[in-house]
Amino acid sequence: MDKDSLEFIYWGEHIIGELPNMIDDKKREYLIPHGEGRIIWTNGSIYEGNFENGVAEGKGRLIGSDGTVYTGEFKEGNFHGVGRLVFPDTQFYVGEW
Numbered sequence: 001m002d003k004d005s006l007e008f009i010y011w012g013e014h015i016i017g018e019l020p021n022m023i024d025d026k027k028r029e030y031l032i033p034h035g036e037g038r039i040i041w042t043n044g045s046i047y048e049g050n051f052e053n054g055v056a057e058g059k060g061r062l063i064g065s066d067g068t069v070y071t072g073e074f075k076e077g078n079f080h081g082v083g084r085l086v087f088p089d090t091q092f093y094v095g096e097w
Helices: none
Strands: 010-022 028-042 046-051 055-063 071-076 078-086 092-096
Touching: none
Parallel strands: none
Antiparallel strands: 010 028, 028 046, 046 055, 055 071, 071 078, 078 092
8 A cells, every 4th residue: 555645535423623734734633533434545445334533453454456455453553453454366374473
């Protein structure tokens, strides 16, 4: 997944938060994913699951644009805890991250 891509579509629960604008440093209100939701990036990657302050946290599923699928626990946007990673060639890993 291209984590640098900022273009995406999001459906789900959210909170309203303030972030500095990159152009003039004035704060702007943004909808921040928080709770259950689904995000689709322009590269085709999809995350479905729980968000905390805009970051994958708790149980979720990440489908990479190459077809790799991770289902399990996330912490601060990273695989963490018990999970299953399945590659497009059907090889897989189940265990702790």
